Amino acid sequence: MFEAPVQKLIDELARLPGVGRKSAQRLAFHILQIEEVDARRLADAIIEMRETVRLCSRCFNITDEEECSICRDLRRDPSGICVVERAQDIVVVERTQEFKGRYHVLGGAISPIEGIGPDQLRIRQLVARIDAEGVTEVIAATNPNVEGDTTALYIARILKPLGVKVTRLASGLPVGGDLDYADEITLGRALAGRQEL
Amino acid sequence: MRLLWLELGYFRAYRSLHFEPGAGVNVLIGDNGTGKTSILEGIGYLASLRSFRNAPDASLVADGSDEAIVRGEFTAAERSSLVEIAIPAQGRRSVLLDGKRPKGRAEIAERVALVAFLPDDLDLVKRGPAYRRGYLDEAAVQVWPVAASEFGEYDRVVRQRNALLRREGHNADVTTLDVLDEKLSSLGSVVLARRLAVVALLEPVVAELYGELSERPGRVEWRYQAAGLGEPDRESSADSLRTLLGDALAGARAGDLDRRITTVGPHRDEVVMLIDDRDVRTRASQGEQRSIALGLRVAAYRVLLDRRGTPPVLLLDDVFSELDPGRGERLVGQLPQGQVFVTSAREEEVPLVGDRWTVSTDGVRAA
Ligand SMILES: [Zn+2]
Numbered sequence: 001m002f003e004a005p006v007q008k009l010i011d012e013l014a015r016l017p018g019v020g021r022k023s024a025q026r027l028a029f030h031i032l033q034i035e036e037v038d039a040r041r042l043a044d045a046i047i048e049m050r051e052t053v054r055l056c057s058r059c060f061n062i063t064d065e066e067e068c069s070i071c072r073d074l075r076r077d078p079s080g081i082c083v084v085e086r087a088q089d090i091v092v093v094e095r096t097q098e099f100k101g102r103y104h105v106l107g108g109a110i111s112p113i114e115g116i117g118p119d120q121l122r123i124r125q126l127v128a129r130i131d132a133e134g135v136t137e138v139i140a141a142t143n144p145n146v147e148g149d150t151t152a153l154y155i156a157r158i159l160k161p162l163g164v165k166v167t168r169l170a171s172g173l174p175v176g177g178d179l180d181y182a183d184e185i186t187l188g189r190a191l192a193g194r195q196e197l
Numbered sequence: 198m199r200l201l202w203l204e205l206g207y208f209r210a211y212r213s214l215h216f217e218p219g220a221g222v223n224v225l226i227g228d229n230g231t232g233k234t235s236i237l238e239g240i241g242y243l244a245s246l247r248s249f250r251n252a253p254d255a256s257l258v259a260d261g262s263d264e265a266i267v268r269g270e271f272t273a274a275e276r277s278s279l280v281e282i283a284i285p286a287q288g289r290r291s292v293l294l295d296g297k298r299p300k301g302r303a304e305i306a307e308r309v310a311l312v313a314f315l316p317d318d319l320d321l322v323k324r325g326p327a328y329r330r331g332y333l334d335e336a337a338v339q340v341w342p343v344a345a346s347e348f349g350e351y352d353r354v355v356r357q358r359n360a361l362l363r364r365e366g367h368n369a370d371v372t373t374l375d376v377l378d379e380k381l382s383s384l385g386s387v388v389l390a391r392r393l394a395v396v397a398l399l400e401p402v403v404a405e406l407y408g409e410l411s412e413r414p415g416r417v418e419w420r421y422q423a424a425g426l427g428e429p430d431r432e433s434s435a436d437s438l439r440t441l442l443g444d445a446l447a448g449a450r451a452g453d454l455d456r457r458i459t460t461v462g463p464h465r466d467e468v469v470m471l472i473d474d475r476d477v478r479t480r481a482s483q484g485e486q487r488s489i490a491l492g493l494r495v496a497a498y499r500v501l502l503d504r505r506g507t508p509p510v511l512l513l514d515d516v517f518s519e520l521d522p523g524r525g526e527r528l529v530g531q532l533p534q535g536q537v538f539v540t541s542a543r544e545e546e547v548p549l550v551g552d553r554w555t556v557s558t559d560g561v562r563a564a
Contacts, residue, residue, distance in 0.1 A: 020288050110373060112361035117370055146353040146380065153376035 006032065055087075058129070060105035060122055062087045070102055077101045082139045083126065083155060085109050085148065089179045093141055096188035101137075104129065109147035110154055118154060126155070130162050137165045139194055143179050144169070156197035167194040198273045198310050198510050199536045200240060206266035207259040208284075209235035216561045222537045222551025226544045226564060233540040233556040237313070237512045240538060243269045243280045244311035244510070245335070246292060246302055258286040271309050273507055278308040302345035306338050310509035312498040314516045318490040322477050326467035330392075333468065336497045337395040340504055344391050351384040355464050362457040369454065378446045381462060386439035388463045389423060393431045396421050396468060402496035403489065407472070410495070410527055411488035415472040422469060425449055425461030487524070495531045508535025517546045 001007060006028055014024035031039050055061070056068035059081075063069070070076060070090070080101030082093055087105050106121045129135060138159055140152035149168075156166040170193030182190070205214040210232045227233040234250075238257075241249040248257060258265040265284040270277055281293040292299060299305055321328050338345045358377045361369050396419055404417035423429050425445035429438060445461045453460055470477040470489060477489050501509045511532060517525045518541065526548050540556075541547050553564035 112357050112364060112373075115364065117373060146350055146357060150354070150357065150376050150380055153379055154372060157372050157376060
């Protein structure tokens with residue numbers, strides 16, 4: 001155990017994904033040693049991000065306005081929506097330059113183990129967009145693992161009766177991992193070779 | 198297949214151990230509690246990424262340390278494989294193969310082949326179906342390394358379905374259950390096809406070995422009983438099994454909702470082993486059971502040898518103390534030898550010639 005303020009920071013850091021006890025300690029002691037102005041800049045950046053950044057009212061991407069830059073871009077094809085689990089996956093798909101439509105961020109994948117069902121995801125909001133935006137194809141770019149596949153199948157079952165073509169990225173992505181494990185060439189190929197569910 | 202060296206750090210009773218075994222038979226002699234089994238357990242961990250004693254990872258870390266390290270280098274057909282594993286007392290272990298993160302167990306299984314004979318091997322025939330499923334799956338992964346991820350994904354979807362049933366019972370969302378069933382039948386059919394294929398590989402070998410390992414001949418036969426499907430044809434394609442599983446899951450849905458558990462699928466299957474039509478588990482003598490248990494391990498060894506063209510690393514953990522001398526020698530006669538690690542408390546009971554090592558809690562030295 002360390003002095004209470006140090007321990008408090010270690011505890012907070014250790015709650016971040018991918019940060020174990022040891023790394024949290026290392027980070028905390030690093031922050032203790034840097035100049036106070038640098039530490040303050042880090043703290044301010046966290047607060048500023050949280051205060052100014054919000055979620056796009058249409059696709060739930062990260063934005064600092066009502067709608068994100070992709071949703072506002074009139075050159076994007078409104079008939080196609082690429083569904084991803086997390087906002088950072090949009091960047092990964094954008095890098096492939098293969099997709100010209102818009103996105104929809106679900107906020108996760110169906111995982112009863114973690115208590116996440118369809119109602120905990122933004123599936124209702126996705127369904128509402130189909131008619132409103134004249135969507136004809138939905139690409140399920142959820143992670144290539146059991147939860148991502150299950151979510152893709154779920155979306156297909158919900159949207160097919162609405163006359164929407166639901167496709168899934170072609171296999172070939174590293175199985176079991178996250179979408180961002182794939183390089184852009186592999187992901188681009190998976191997008192181009194997507195198959196109807 | 199050969200282990201060039203092994204290093205253990207804060208693993209079980211060892212603070213630090215470096216061991217360079219011989220290329221042939223290595224007999225590790227030591228009193229009980231000196232850690233000779235831990236050395237074999239470390240070697241086994243490098244190959245299968247788990248403890249062959251089914252010990253949870255955290256229990257492998259030496260008291261007072263926060264991380265155990267297992268490192269070793271294997272070589273086969275002039276290709277070397279460096280496997281390095283860090284097992285923290287809390288959290289996830291990390292594995293490196295030649296300095297890089299492998300894509301999964303499959304990548305290790307492609308490079309390292311190993312078969313272990315354990316003092317508890319009688320459990321394979323005497324105890325519940327999970328023991329036999331574990332044996333078949335372990336063999337399947339070594340024969341077809343890609344099966345490791347198939348089994349992992351199947352296991353995941355079963356746990357998801359069970360979680361849904363447990364949490365929601367009859368309130369479970371029907372569409373979610375439908376898609377989990379679809380996923381479960383497609384992954385389950387792949388697992389089931391692997392099981393049937395590995396049964397087809399192993400059963401005739403065990404049947405042939407049985408006569409050699411036991412005093413009396415007997416007709417050995419396996420029956421693969423798939424939960425909800427009966428005895429599927431061993432030649433079944435994954436596609437036809439998928440349809441069968443899908444139908445069986447649909448049929449079991451109402452009962453599964455009541456019981457809040459998934460009752461259909463290869464995670465519930467059993468392979469019944471028979472000698473002259475008698476169930477080995479319930480209607481065979483201890484001697485017959487032991488002969489079958491040995492046969493299971495020898496068969497895995499033979500099949501791997503046949504597939505890879507080079508003998509797997511062989512671990513014999515305190516196996517001879519349980520065998521009468523005749524059976525011990527018959528066993529050794531069935532194992533075309535590559536590199537072997539044998540542990541024993543008593544040197545004279547090991548019917549094998551090779552390098553002798555004395556094991557103490559300080560380490561290993563040539564005897
Ligand atoms: Zn947007």
